[in-house]
Amino acid sequence: MYFASDNAGPAHPAIMQAMADANTGYALPYGADTIMDDVRAQIRDTFEAPNAAVYLVATGTAANSLALSCVCQPFETIFCSPVAHIHEDECNAPEFFSGGAKLTLVGQGDKMTPQTLRTAIANEETRGVHGPKRGPVSITQLTERGSAYSVQELTDLCAVAKGFGLPVHLDGARFGNAMMALGCTPAEMTWKAGVDVVSFGGTKNGCVGVEALILFDPDKAMEFELRRKRGAHLFSKHRYLSAQMQSYLADDLWQKNASQANANCARLVAGLRDTETVSFMHEPQANMIFCSFPRAAHQRLHDAGAMYYVWSGTLEGDDPNEMLEARLVCDWSISDALIDQFVDLVRGNTP
Template sequence: MFFASDNSGPAHPAILDAMTRANDGYAMPYGADPIMDEVRAAIREIFEAPEAAVYLVATGTAANSLALATLCQPFETVFCSPVAHIHEDECNAPEFFTGGAKLTLVGDGDRMSAAALRRAIEAEETRGVHGPQRGPVSITQVTERGTVYGREEIAGLCEVAHGYGLPVHLDGARFANALETLGCSPAEMTWKAGVDVVSFGGTKNGCVGVEAVILFDPAKAREFELRRKRGAHLFSKHRYLSAQMQAYLADDLWRENAARANRNCARLAEGLRAIDGVTFQHDPQANMIFCAFPRAAHLRLHAAGALYYVWSGNLEGDDPEEMLGARLVCDWSIATQEIDRFIDLVRG
């Protein structure tokens, strides 16, 4: 019963098999391997972007930080939500890789609105050289609270950003989960809505460790290459990144894994909704649940060994009915029996 995070689950066997096949013989380093040529072509086809520049790195933090550094000057600010991964979970890596650009938090929730973004942008560049200059907008899709921006919401944010001449980055660590929720094409969720650069995640969706950075404007490609090398994220034995991404894209494995994770989450949510005393912050939209249930249920879970989820509050309190929060994340691999067992333990 492991619901801590989708990056805690196993790699898909097809990914491991691909890495083993790539281990045969010799291949040119630093992304010059022939597998990378196939990956680049496949991503361009999937995104309907034949001119896009495509690069691989091993971590989401590297993908986000290098992408933003390519879009942002050190005297600028990045606009993002208060719970964006680049703000809460990357140890100031975006600030480090951009050479000191700050983050400006927009709104008070996980999804920025176009109106709030406009207000935040207008509030900057009001102090001449004394204040931060306007920089890129970063959208997280799926958000860190498990919700999904609709295509119209993304387009609205991009319209505002582009109206001020600002580029838009999409942090897609859970890109495939969001796509399955929206039922649209990758192009429709990105460049057709106005997104300029995408961090296309694989690690949370069945890969060992690989993320793609897709720049729809190839004019930025050379700068990204230099920043990736200078930032120590250009792999020498790059073929093992390439092999992961190749297998991830083959036969739509990336979409199949995400669909399974979303279905697992829907099953878990349905079971929890049927239990008196369980409340939800909002309807789960992808593969993450934010809910609350009584301390007694948490204690039953822990006694049964279901320790691997994120909870908030003091488990040692006196009131068994006090509501404590829980974050539950489903990946592609979790068995339905484990989901049902978790539900049974919450029910008591």
């Protein structure tokens, strides 16, 4: 019963098979492999972006930090949510890769709004050269609280950024989950809404470790390549990244995995909704939820070996009825049986 994150389940068998299939003979290193040519073509097609520059790296933090470093000067500030992965979970990687840029936290909670974003941007550059210059806006989709910005919300945020002449980065570590929740196209969720550069996640959605970085404006392509190498993120045996991404895109595997993860989470939500002691902190939309239920239920789960983050409060405590918040994430692979077992434990039934 692993609900801690979508980075701990197995890779999809098709991904493993693709890596095995790629393991024959010689292939040009450093991204010159022929599989990468196909990946590039597929991504351009998927995103309806025939001129996009497309690159692969192995971690989400690399995708985000390198992307931001291409659109941010060291004397600028990046606008993001206070709970953005780039702020909370990358150990200063954006500051490192950008050469010392600042992050300006926008509003409260996981979602920026046009109003909070406009206020935050307007507040910068009121101090001449004394404060940093305004830099890129970084949007996390899914947010770190499991919410999806609607296409309209994305469009409105991008419009604010564009009004100030600022580039927009989308951290799409859970791109597929968000898109399947919204029912839109990749283009609608990105460049058509005003996004300039996307971290298109594979790792959390069934891959071994691969993320695509898509620059809709290819002017920064060579700079990205140099920063990738300098950041030690250019793989010599690149074909194994390419093979993962090729397989991930083929037959819409990425969409199927994301749909499955979302469906798994919906089953979990449905089970918990029937449980009167559970209350949800955010409206469930995709594959990550935050909800609270009594300590006694947490203790039953813990004793049964369920793994997830107790988000607020601590398992230890005297009051069995105290409500503690849980973060629960479903990946594509978790079984109905485990989900139902989890729900039963929350309810207090013997599983």
